[in-house]
Structure formats: C-alpha cells, structure tokens
Amino acid sequence: MNLPEEKHAGHFRSAARLNSRILLALEWNDAGRNLHVEGYTLDISPEGCLAIVPQGFVVGQRLKLINLSNRKEAQALLVWRGHEGHGGWELGLKLENLADDFWGVDK
Template identity: 40%
Template sequence: MITNTEIATLQDRWAHLRSHRRVVSRVKLLVEWEEGSSRQRANGITVDVSESGCMAVVSGPLRLNQCVRLIHPQNGKSAEAKVVWRDHEAWDVGLELVQPDASFWGVKI
C-alpha cells in the first residue's frame, strides 16, 4: 500500500516535470485537422488544462505529432496545437498549444 508521504513525493516530482500547473476542468472543444484535401472535425472535452495545453478525450482518430486546431465554442477562440501524447486504446490525447495561452480555456489556472 502506498503511503501519504509517497503520494506527496510523486506529486511534487510530477509538478517539477510539468512546464505549467494543471487544473482539472471540463471544457468542451471542437478539434479540426486536415486529412488529404478535406477538413476533419471531432468533438472533445478536456480532462485538465494548463497554460501550455490539455489532456482531453477527442472522438476522432488523431495521430501522435499531428497538428490540429482547437476551437472553444463558448468563447469563439481558436488555437493551433500538436498531439504530444496518445493513449493506444482510447481517445485520450495530450495536446500542446503552439502559443501557450492560459486565457484560451476560459477558466482560472
């Protein structure tokens, strides 16, 4: 069984590895990308967000290192991003904003 001290040590370690603080927040997104000559679009929702990106569940076949456009339907903002992590069994992806912008998400970070 893992102790509270071990949990705190792991959390501290991960905090130092991250470029920006993460906040648990569910933000609905549209994700767009080019596939051949056509534009593809999928719905997504974040699991957590930071100034530099998010972890999200996206209902589309995104590839690692793929460039996408994130569209925040509530505030109309859009941002270019890159898929930097992808779960091999599900639709979970890590998305890094090309230009970090904490205001994109519409939540306090």
C-alpha cells in the same frame, strides 16, 4: 503540500494544471477535406490539455483546437495518445502559441 511543479512519471511539468471539463473541437485537413470532431478536456493548463475525443490521431499531428465555450482557436500539436475508452481516445495536446486566457477559466 502544494509544489510549484508536479512530478509525474519521472518528469516535471512546468505549468500548473487544473481539472476542468471544457467542450472542445479539433479540426484538420485530410486529402483536401476539412474534418471536425468534438470532445472535452480532463485537465487544462496554459500550455495545453488532456482531452477525450472519439478520433485517434498520430502523435506529432498538428490540429486546430477550438474552445467551444469561448470560440477561441489555437494551433496544437498532439504530443501523447493514450488508451481508447468508452468516450474516445485520450490525447495530450500542446498549444503552439501559449495564451493564458485561451481556456477562459479563473486559476
């Protein structure tokens, strides 16, 4: 059965998610230096993504998110940090300005 909203851990998600692996980059400034790391998504939605990157960040940190498949950029807020695994940290990123075409994937 397909429901318009997905229930997860007692919360409802307002946007449909899509399992999709998209290469991405995150950029941020630290002490006047521009830094860059690359990773990939596990899930995407118009509101953001669940990603794996080899760098841990602080929840609440603002980052520039770059979709490496289409070179689109957006500001994102780190809203969740999960476990560190072999591929890196699990990160929940929320796009600050929603764009239906940011990921460039048909739904």
